[in-house]
Amino acid sequence: MRDAVRQKAKEAIARRQPEIAAKLVTDEDFLKFDFAVLGRDAQNIVNVYKDTLIGYDWNFDITEKNDVTVGADVLNTFSRGTFGLGASVTNNRERNNVETFRELDSFVKLATMVSNTDYCKPDVYKPKNYMYPITGNLNLISYVKKYLDHNQSGNLAGAPGSKDLATYSVKLKFTTVWNSELTPDLNLSSRGLTWEVVGVDGSFDNTRTDVHQVSIVMVLPAGGDERSLTIAEQRVRAELEYLRLRDDLRSFANR
Numbered sequence: 001m002r003d004a005v006r007q008k009a010k011e012a013i014a015r016r017q018p019e020i021a022a023k024l025v026t027d028e029d030f031l032k033f034d035f036a037v038l039g040r041d042a043q044n045i046v047n048v049y050k051d052t053l054i055g056y057d058w059n060f061d062i063t064e065k066n067d068v069t070v071g072a073d074v075l076n077t078f079s080r081g082t083f084g085l086g087a088s089v090t091n092n093r094e095r096n097n098v099e100t101f102r103e104l105d106s107f108v109k110l111a112t113m114v115s116n117t118d119y120c121k122p123d124v125y126k127p128k129n130y131m132y133p134i135t136g137n138l139n140l141i142s143y144v145k146k147y148l149d150h151n152q153s154g155n156l157a158g159a160p161g162s163k164d165l166a167t168y169s170v171k172l173k174f175t176t177v178w179n180s181e182l183t184p185d186l187n188l189s190s191r192g193l194t195w196e197v198v199g200v201d202g203s204f205d206n207t208r209t210d211v212h213q214v215s216i217v218m219v220l221p222a223g224g225d226e227r228s229l230t231i232a233e234q235r236v237r238a239e240l241e242y243l244r245l246r247d248d249l250r251s252f253a254n255r
Helices: 002-014 027-031 040-049 107-113 141-153 231-253
Strands: 053-078 081-106 166-182 185-187 195-220
Touching: 002 040, 002 107, 002 141, 027 107, 081 107, 141 166, 141 195
Parallel strands: none
Antiparallel strands: 053 081, 053 195, 166 195, 185 195
């Protein structure tokens, strides 16, 4: 997420002051970046989004099943024939572990306060992990871009109960299932004894299911005097101002 935020911030600055964006290359460049070097236009767009809050709700649901069945066939031989007896023992076990926790970040913190030394490994590209996808590259920059696009030029609204906070959320869910099964079987020839074991069989079945989920929520703080307005908010303000002036003119004309 940190690299995604840095990349989108650099792109936004590059459209307004490419000479400044060209200097944002290394980890140290972002950590020591001085916002005062930005012009008014670049500062406005940075001020809109720098305090964006990012919440991560993690859920790890792991279930492991171990089923064991052992059976034996016993044969009794007597003068008029045979008598067979089959017996089996079954043991089924299941364990479930669920972990949930929440973490919070902000755009400005990720971009300027999270260093390679303290948090991220430098110069290491993390590929996609097809076995446990949540630990690999999730292409988070695509979600950051959608949040910015919806909010900047669309009319991104808040979630129910969030009042006027513009909210974007995405839920990622990955399921990994491991299964192993063993079914041994042993058959013995009868030797004509009174009681003897002529067959043994069993089954051993182990299954592990990992369900990993993360809900990512990006929230833009309330507008107004606290920050610059997005394009969408400017459009709404302009439309409201137009309607107010129109009503004032109509009221004046009807006097």
